[in-house]
Structure formats: C-alpha cells, structure tokens
Amino acid sequence: xxxxxxxxxxxxxxxxxxxxxxxxxxxxxxxxxxxxxxxxxxxxxxxxxxxxxxxxxxxxxxxxxxxxxxxxxxxxxxxxxxxxxxxxxxxxxxxxxxxxxxxxxxxxxxxxxxxxxxxxxxxxxxxxxxxxxxxxxxxxxxxxxxxxxxxxxxxxxxxxxxxxxxxxxxxxxxxxxxxxxxxxxxxxxxxxxxxxxxxxxxxxxxxxxxxxxxxxxxxxxxxxxxxxxxxxxxxxxxxxxxxxxxxxxxxxxxxxxxxxxxx
Amino acid sequence: xxxxxxxxxxxxxxxxxxxxxxxxxxxxxxxxxxxxxxxxxxxxxxxxxxxxxxxxxxxxxxxxxxxxxxxxxxxxxxxxxxxxxxxxxxxxxxxxxxxxxxxxxxxxxxxxxxxxxxxxxxxxxxxxxxxxxxxxxxxxxxxxxxxxxxxxxxxxxxxxxxxxxxxxxxxxxxxxxxxxxxxxxxxxxxxxxxxxxxxxxxxxxxxxxxxxxxxxxxxxxxxxxxxxxxxxxxxxxxxxxxxxxxxxxxxxxxxxxxxxxxxxxxxxxxxxxxxxxxxxxxxxxxxxxxxxxxxxxxxxxxxxxxxxxxxxxxxxxxxxxxxxxxxxxxxxxxxxxxxxxxxxxxxxxxxxxxxx
Ligand SMILES: Nc1ncnc2c1ncn2[C@@H]1O[C@H](COP(=O)(O)OP(=O)(O)OP(=O)(O)O)[C@@H](O)[C@H]1O
Ligand SMILES: [Mg+2]
Numbered sequence: 001x002x003x004x005x006x007x008x009x010x011x012x013x014x015x016x017x018x019x020x021x022x023x024x025x026x027x028x029x030x031x032x033x034x035x036x037x038x039x040x041x042x043x044x045x046x047x048x049x050x051x052x053x054x055x056x057x058x059x060x061x062x063x064x065x066x067x068x069x070x071x072x073x074x075x076x077x078x079x080x081x082x083x084x085x086x087x088x089x090x091x092x093x094x095x096x097x098x099x100x101x102x103x104x105x106x107x108x109x110x111x112x113x114x115x116x117x118x119x120x121x122x123x124x125x126x127x128x129x130x131x132x133x134x135x136x137x138x139x140x141x142x143x144x145x146x147x148x149x150x151x152x153x154x155x156x157x158x159x160x161x162x163x164x165x166x167x168x169x170x171x172x173x174x175x176x177x178x179x180x181x182x183x184x185x186x187x188x189x190x191x192x193x194x195x196x197x198x199x200x201x202x203x204x205x206x207x208x209x210x211x212x213x214x215x216x217x218x219x220x221x222x223x224x225x226x227x228x229x230x231x232x233x234x235x236x237x238x239x240x241x242x243x244x245x246x247x248x249x250x251x252x253x254x255x256x257x258x259x260x261x262x263x
Numbered sequence: 264x265x266x267x268x269x270x271x272x273x274x275x276x277x278x279x280x281x282x283x284x285x286x287x288x289x290x291x292x293x294x295x296x297x298x299x300x301x302x303x304x305x306x307x308x309x310x311x312x313x314x315x316x317x318x319x320x321x322x323x324x325x326x327x328x329x330x331x332x333x334x335x336x337x338x339x340x341x342x343x344x345x346x347x348x349x350x351x352x353x354x355x356x357x358x359x360x361x362x363x364x365x366x367x368x369x370x371x372x373x374x375x376x377x378x379x380x381x382x383x384x385x386x387x388x389x390x391x392x393x394x395x396x397x398x399x400x401x402x403x404x405x406x407x408x409x410x411x412x413x414x415x416x417x418x419x420x421x422x423x424x425x426x427x428x429x430x431x432x433x434x435x436x437x438x439x440x441x442x443x444x445x446x447x448x449x450x451x452x453x454x455x456x457x458x459x460x461x462x463x464x465x466x467x468x469x470x471x472x473x474x475x476x477x478x479x480x481x482x483x484x485x486x487x488x489x490x491x492x493x494x495x496x497x498x499x500x501x502x503x504x505x506x507x508x509x510x511x512x513x514x515x516x517x518x519x520x521x522x523x524x525x526x527x528x529x530x531x532x533x534x535x536x537x538x539x540x541x542x543x544x545x546x547x548x549x550x551x552x553x554x555x556x557x558x559x560x561x562x563x564x565x566x567x568x569x570x571x572x573x574x575x576x577x578x579x580x581x582x583x584x585x586x587x588x589x590x591x592x593x594x595x596x597x598x599x600x601x602x603x604x605x606x607x608x609x610x611x612x613x614x615x616x617x618x619x
Contacts, residue, residue, distance in 0.1 A: 158349060164316075164318055164338070164345070164347070165345070165347060165351040166364070167318075168316055168317075168339070168345045169339075169364055169413075170369055170416070171339055171364075171368050180353055184354055184355050261405070262402045262429055262431050262434075263401045263430070263434065
C-alpha cells in the first residue's frame with residue numbers, strides 16, 4: 001500500500017469513528033434496559049407510549065403540510081424567476097439563505113410579537129391558528145433546502161424551450177407547470193420534501209415556544225426524565241432522518257433523461 | 264382572398280433598447296407555400312419567427328394569418344405549430360403522449376387522439392414507436408417526433424427554426440426532403456428558418472434572403488440563384504466568381520475584361536466610362552471547353568483540382584484572379600491536373616454586373 005493511501009485510510013477511519021462510536025454506544029446503551037442482558041425493552045416502552053404516537057403523528061402531519069405549502073410557493077417562484085426575471089436570481093438566492101442566518105429563536109419571537117392574540121392577525125389565539133403559524137415557520141426553515149433542490153431540478157431541463165413548445169400547442173401556464181415542469185423536476189421536488197420532513201420531525205425551538213405537541217419537545221421531555229428511552233428515541237430519529245436521505249439518493253435514479261443526439 | 268394572402272407580415276419591426284434587429288419587414292404568402300427565411304447569423308430570422316409565434320412582441324407592424332390579425336394574441340391562442348432547433352420533446356412523456364399533447368390541450372377525446380397519433384407516426388415513418396421515451400431515440404427520430412407533435416393539432420401555420428442544424432450532415436439532407444414531402448402532403452403553410460443556402464434552395468417554394476434585419480430579395484430559388492437582386496444576395500446564395508472589369512464605352516455597353524473588349528447586356532444607367540465594375544458568374548457557367556453560347560474566352564492556369572463527386576471543381580488563375588470552374592465528372596476523360604494551361608469559356612449574357 002502506498003503511504004499516501006495509508007494516510008487516507010487513517011483519516012477516513014478517524015472520521016468514521018467520530019460518527020460511529022457515539023452512535024454505537026447510544027445503540028448499545030438503549031439495549032440495556034434490563035439488567036444483565038440486551039433487550040429491545042426501551043423501544044417497546046417508547047412505541048407503547050401514547051405521547052410518542054400523538055406527537056409523532058402531529059409532527060408528521062405538520063411536516064406534510066409544510067411540504068405541500070413549500071412546493072406551492074417555491075416551484076412557481078423559481079419557474080417565473082428563471083423564465084421571466086432572471087436578473088432577480090441573486091436576490092432570490094439571498095432571501096432563501098436568510099433562514100440559515102437568522103436563528104430559529106429570533107424567528108419565533110418575531111412571530112409571537114407579530115401574531116400574538118392581541119395583534120391584528122392573532123394566529124396564536126387559537127390552536128389551529130398556531131398550527132398554521134408553525135407550518136409557515138417550517139416552510140421558512142426548509143426554504144434554503146427546498147429552493148436549492150427545485151432550482152437544481154429546473155437547471156437540468158431547458159424550461160424556456162419546453163414552456164414555449166407547450167405554449168404554441170395551446171397550453172396555459174397552469175397546465176405547463178403541472179403537466180410539463182413539475183413532472184420533470186419531481187425527483188428534485190421530492191428530495192426537497194424529504195429534507196423538509198427531516199428538519200420538521202426533530203425541530204424543537206419553534207414547536208416548544210409556540211407550545212405545540214410536536215415530536216421535538218417530546219424528545220426533549222423524555223430526555224430530561226428517563227434513562228434508556230432517550231437513547232432508543234435518538235436511534236429512532238436517526239433512522240428516520242437517514243431513511244429520508246436514503247430516499248433522496250434512491251430517487252436520483254429516476255431523474256428525467258434527455259439526450260442531445262445528432263444522429 | 265385570404266388564400267392568396269394567407270400569411271401577411273407588414274412593416275414588422277423589433278427594437279431591443281437602441282438597436283433595431285428587424286427593420287420594417289413585409290411579406291405576403293399564399294396558403295400551402297413553403298417559405299424559407301435565409302440569412303447569416305444574427306440577421307433577425309429567429310426574431311421574425313418568434314414574433315410570428317408570439318414569443319416576442321413586435322415594436323411595430325402587424326402579422327395576419329388567414330385574414331385574422333394575430334399581432335396581439337398570446338402564443339397559446341394562435342393555433343400555430345413550431346419545431347425547435349433543440350428538439351424540445353417533453354422528457355417525461357413518451358412519444359405517443361408527446362404527439363398527443365396538443366390534441367389533449369384542445370380537448371380532443373381519447374380515441375381520436377390515439378387514431379391521430381398512429382396516423383402521425385406512420386406519416387413520419389416511426390410506426391409502433393409510441394411507447395418509447397425521447398431519450399431512447401436518435402436525434403433525427405426525435406426531430407421527426409417533434410414535427411409530428413407540431414402538426415398533429417392541424418395548426419394554421421408551421422414554424423421551423425433551424426430544425427436540422429443539430430443533426431449530422433447526412434440526416435440533415437434526408438430529413439429536409441422528408442419534411443418537404445410531409446409539408447406537400449398536408450398542404451400546410453410553412454416558414455422555415457435557416458442559414459444554409461443549399462437547404463433553402465433545395466426545399467423552398469420561395470425564399471426571403473435577409474441581411475441585417477432587412478429583406479435583400481424575395482423570390483423563388485431559381486430567381487434568387489440566377490437573378491440575384493443585390494450584391495449581398497448574389498454572394499450569399501451559391502458560389503460566385505467575381506472578375507474585375509473596366510467600362511470602356513458606357514453608351515455602347517462595352518467593357519474591358521482581361522485585355523479584351525466585351526459587350527455587356529443591360530448595363531445599369533449611371534455608369535460612366537472608366538468605372539471599375541465586378542462581373543459575377545456562377546462556377547457552372549464557366550467551362551474549360553467552348554459551348555454554343557460562349558462568346559468570351561480567357562486564358563489561365565489550373566491552380567487546384569478538387570473532386571466533389573458528380574462535380575469536379577477547378578480553381579483557375581486567370582491572370583491574377585482566382586475563379587472556380589465547375590465541370591461534370593466524366594469517367595472516360597483524363598482529369599485535368601495542376602499547372603495545366605486552360606482556356607475558360609463563358610457567355611456574356613451569364614455575367615452579372617455588380618457595382619464595386
Ligand atoms: N433578447 C434580446 N435582447 C437583445 N438583443 C437580442 C435579443 N434577441 C436577439 N437579439 C439580437 O438580435 C439580432 C438577431 O437575432 P436573431 O436571433 O433573430 O438572429 P438569427 O438570424 O436567428 O441568427 P442565427 O442564425 O444565429 O440564429 C442579433 O444581433 C441578436 O444579438
Ligand atoms: Mg436563429
């Protein structure tokens with residue numbers, strides 16, 4: 001083995017250990033609920049907790065809404081900016097990066113000030129209103145990822161020519177977006193959707209400060225009060241997040257194919 | 264009346280900022296004509312086509328199709344068909360659904376759509392290809408599908424923007440004949456944009472020769488090739504030799520060409536004695552052997568011989584002026600070789616006078 005290759009392996013090994021050792025240790029600990037031998041008791045305990053089911057269900061639902069709203073906002077916006085206002089793209093890049101720069105805590109305090117029950121738009125006055133606000137907050141948090149996923153998807157196809165080809169055959173804008181643009185960027189949109197889901201499912205700050213029964217605050221609560229279940233939950237969240245990422249990888253195989261052949 | 268003036272473009276102008284790229288162009292075509300817009304890169308061909316399609320708004324002027332002024336109508340209500348240079352098939356749809364797209368938009372029922380798709384596939388010579396996806400087709404096949412997709416909804420006008428330029432030379436030639444045959448069969452009025460003069464000459468009913476946003480000449484391929492109206496049209500379309508000459512007697516129509524006095528038919532007015540002129544002549548009008556109509560002969564040396572297949576092109580040095588002489592290939596004759604002395608014969612009536 002060449003020495004430089006050896007060094008590459010050593011660096012890789014250290015990196016891998018950095019990620020894997022805590023993971024393995026957590027997993028090992030989560031199996032130790034019974035004294036003396038390994039068992040999945042902590043997992044059984046987590047899954048049978050009704051609060052696990054309700055909070056996980058709640059966060060999944062909010063996540064789905066956030067995905068739908070995110071797609072409805074981002075896809076037409078990216079499409080029109082690319083097609084008609086390309087000079088606005090740098091501005092769009094900047095705006096979609098803001099959620100990465102502004103901490104969630106700032107965002108949520110802003111929301112509470114702006115939409116509290118004594119304001120003109122009292123979103124936080126009712127549970128449903130707060131759910132809507134939480135969904136919007138998650139759309140914002142996921143914006144950097146959704147925007148980039150959709151933008152990459154649209155870069156891969158010639159949206160101008162495809163739009164014109166559909167237009168000259170009589171199609172209107174709604175039909176062009178739904179039957180030509182969206183199907184061709186579906187893989188990109190889905191990867192944005194999985195990223196959104198991965199963000200929403202474990203989010204703590206906003207859900208907690210808006211006092212909604214989401215999965216993130218539940219995780220925190222269990223972590224503060226139990227011994228083995230937090231490790232089990234950590235492993236479960238890890239699997240969900242990686243499952244979402246794995247789906248993105250898998251979907252990339254189904255991206256639309258074009259061919260500029262000359263024969 | 265509208266069949267004679269099926270496509271009417273009047274004073275069409277397009278200005279981007281301070282530059283005018285289409286300068287008040289007008290033309291008028293009959294139903295079923297195959298028209299080519301021919302000109303060098305950047306002369307405004309695509310801009311004119313896109314204004315007809317509705318993708319660009321004219322700064323001035325009007326476009327009328329079948330008696331209807333469409334200048335202000337959005338592209339999706341113009342009922343036109345268009346084929347793009349970059350194929351532009353919808354990657355998510357198979358061939359059948361691509362062709363059926365316009366029919367579906369028009370609200371045509373499923374069964375009729377299927378019949379029409381089959382008809383179209385037969386017309387373009389790809390029967391049974393409806394379940395294939397665009398990436399599974401060669402470039403030529405993709406472009407044929409794009410053509411089928413454009414004509415399936417029976418548009419009033421078919422617009423083609425350099426549909427062949429992304430293809431290899433051989434397919435380019437066969438596909439252009441195919442496009443022409445399909446166009447004839449359907450009788451669909453077609454505007455074809457190209458910068459390839461051979462392409463335009465070979466398939467058009469009429470050609471619009473353009474330069475810098477203006478029409479240089481509009482006519483049949485025969486007219487344009489044999490009676491170019493401007494110097495630009497003469498040099499852009501086909502090969503052309505230019506021989507320098509000097510007017511010796513304007514009144515008698517006489518000029519001095521390589522030391523001989525020749526008589527020119529139809530000398531334009533305003534040319535004075537001693538004026539330098541260019542005499543243009545096509546390579547196939549020059550001959551190394553005298554022909555019945557030949558009345559001028561000039562001596563020269565063969566500089567180069569290129570064998571082009573059915574044509575053998577001689578590059579001849581006529582006392583300092585290089586000219587191309589095209590002769591038909593003759594299997595029984597000994598081919599001429601470099602350095603041979605040759606007499607080049609021509610008829611004065613074939614000479615075109617170009618002001619210098
Ligand atoms: N959106 C635009 N803004 C400014 N100038 C433009 C625009 N579109 C085209 N032009 C200019 O208009 C002129 C004509 O362009 P056009 O595309 O019609 O040429 P063309 O004859 O089709 O050339 P080609 O053979 O290269 O396709 C060009 O000089 C081009 O730079
Ligand atoms: Mg062009």
